[in-house]
Amino acid sequence: MALGEFDLIAKFFKRPVRRAALGVGDDCALLNVAPGMQLAVSSDMLVEGRHFLSTVAPARLGHKALAVNLSDLAACGARPLAFTLALSLPRADEAFLEGLASGLFALAEEHGIELVGGDTTAGPLNLCITVFGEVPAGQALLRSGARAGDDLWVSHPLGGGIGDARLALEVFRGRLTLDGRDFENVRHAMEQPRPRVALGQALRGLAHSAIDVSDGLLGDLGHVLRGSQLGARVDADALPRSAVLAAQPRALQLECGLAGGDDYELLFSAPPARREAVRAAAHAAGVGVARIGELQAEPGLRLVDGYGVPLQAEFASFDHFRSA
Amino acid sequence: MALGEFDLIAKFFKRPVRRAALGVGDDCALLNVAPGMQLAVSSDMLVEGRHFLSTVAPARLGHKALAVNLSDLAACGARPLAFTLALSLPRADEAFLEGLASGLFALAEEHGIELVGGDTTAGPLNLCITVFGEVPAGQALLRSGARAGDDLWVSHPLGGGIGDARLALEVFRGRLTLDGRDFENVRHAMEQPRPRVALGQALRGLAHSAIDVSDGLLGDLGHVLRGSQLGARVDADALPRSAVLAAQPRALQLECGLAGGDDYELLFSAPPARREAVRAAAHAAGVGVARIGELQAEPGLRLVDGYGVPLQAEFASFDHFRSA
Incomplete structure (x- = not known):
């Protein structure tokens, strides 16, 4: 997806930066972690046919992809801060991306978190989300x-x-x-x-x-x-x-x-x-x-x-x- | 890859925890970020046929998958700390995984960083790595x-x-x-x-x-x-x-x-x-x-x-x- 990759990111996934020091659009995102807090990190990959059916509505897929990652933060007792999204797509399907983004950001808004970085590429449909949360040092649920x-x-x-x-x-x-x-x-x-x-x-x-x-x-x-x-x-x-x-x-x-x-x-x-x-x-x-x-x-x-x-x-x- | 997923992680990708407060094997990894430092985060996804050829030696693929992510940290002037790996594989091929892990960990060792979490699943070959680095607040190269x-x-x-x-x-x-x-x-x-x-x-x-x-x-x-x-x-x-x-x-x-x-x-x-x-x-x-x-x-x-x-x-x- 060399053609239009950056346009796609800008169109569907770029939002104003709030909590993060630096969001989507540089080589890295920059996150501030408060003193006395540990950063909790989890990564989950969702593959079509295994984690979701090809018939799923894109908005529901966006919701679920973030939800399963937030669930890992929940299981550690962490407060969610931000997430990255890496996305492999067979083709640049605007309706699909719009739906995906709407479900993803609705849940992100609900938890007050933001998308701080990621990657898009051509390939079989695959979503990889990494979430970041914070938890007082030594208090994570294990x-x-x-x-x-x-x-x-x-x-x-x-x-x-x-x-x-x-x-x-x-x-x-x-x-x-x-x-x-x-x-x-x-x-x-x-x-x-x-x-x-x-x-x-x-x-x-x-x-x-x-x-x-x-x-x-x-x-x-x-x-x-x-x-x-x-x-x-x-x-x-x-x-x-x-x-x-x-x-x-x-x-x-x-x-x-x-x-x-x-x-x-x-x-x-x-x-x-x-x-x-x-x-x-x-x-x-x-x-x-x-x-x-x-x-x-x-x-x-x-x-x-x-x-x-x-x-x-x-x-x-x-x-x-x-x-x- | 319900069958043996956890065994595969343990066999090829579980190493002793050093820098991280908590590594592979819980819902989240926990990272300590020193006061005055910002966390730099980058995610890259590599898809077979697009980012690497099917003929590539697994050890070289492991190296490259981590290298392209470390390159993003380098471009921000960040010092690498840790990474997560999410991996989609058509089948549990032990020779492939052993090679992949050897290339990945050789480069990780070189930079003194550790694998702190991830995910494995069945699906078309796809590697998604998220790297974490630290940079003094306000000093990242943009x-x-x-x-x-x-x-x-x-x-x-x-x-x-x-x-x-x-x-x-x-x-x-x-x-x-x-x-x-x-x-x-x-x-x-x-x-x-x-x-x-x-x-x-x-x-x-x-x-x-x-x-x-x-x-x-x-x-x-x-x-x-x-x-x-x-x-x-x-x-x-x-x-x-x-x-x-x-x-x-x-x-x-x-x-x-x-x-x-x-x-x-x-x-x-x-x-x-x-x-x-x-x-x-x-x-x-x-x-x-x-x-x-x-x-x-x-x-x-x-x-x-x-x-x-x-x-x-x-x-x-x-x-x-x-x-x-």
């Missing part, structure tokens, strides 16, 4: 901070649950059908995830560990367990579920909720003595939180139902599913 | 800082010149042939560019503006002229040229040197009173510098030969070439 005895919590939309994104994907795959309005609801969960940025910051000093659920709850919990050298008990029946998911067969509910992925909710641990503080933080952030288990000293993951009865067969199948 | 009367300089390898990368590309394209050793020399320039990191830092407080030559000298100079609202005279015969390029027809020499791109040399401006200081900085950094023209108040670009005779026809053809 995967390695969980302690035995911690409650295990997962956030969810008020009145909703986790697993809807996966349910929508199964509809796209033709495995099941949903009524129009139900489909729109779960499709919204898949295409328009809400990064839990306010909750992440509110959990600083409260949660011992946090991760965002992107690859599936059990898989992401596995990272926390390895990072913290602990085990866990998870109560499958305590998983928050939307009305749409709760109307599905139980096996599908568990598959979507435990192994679905693309939820971008926060999975975190906190001491039982702080339950009210956790609920207050979630309330202030406008999201729900569900207590779904406990961190334990004994290694391994124990999946149980609401009566405490082990669900080993289901767990084995999710584990296989996750790495298939 | 495209907008040039002043009328400044000398225009370009760096080059000692004993070499600019334009070799383009000459190599023309060989790959079958437009010309070179003897084996000559081809190896220019191919090396194309595949193994040396980012001018030491020179960039040495030019702080000395140069008024800087940019790295990635899209072709005249095209990149255009960014400086627009950023600084100036014009320039460029002496085409003053361009530094390698012996291999100097043996080519003059028209090809000028095309490669003025419009070639992929040089990753620094194009910078400095006051005539600082010529000796510029030469001393280049000497200390182990690179050559050539004075190739002058920044002027009158807008526009005036390309002349060694006798000061205008080369308008050639310039027009490069301009067309650049945007074609």
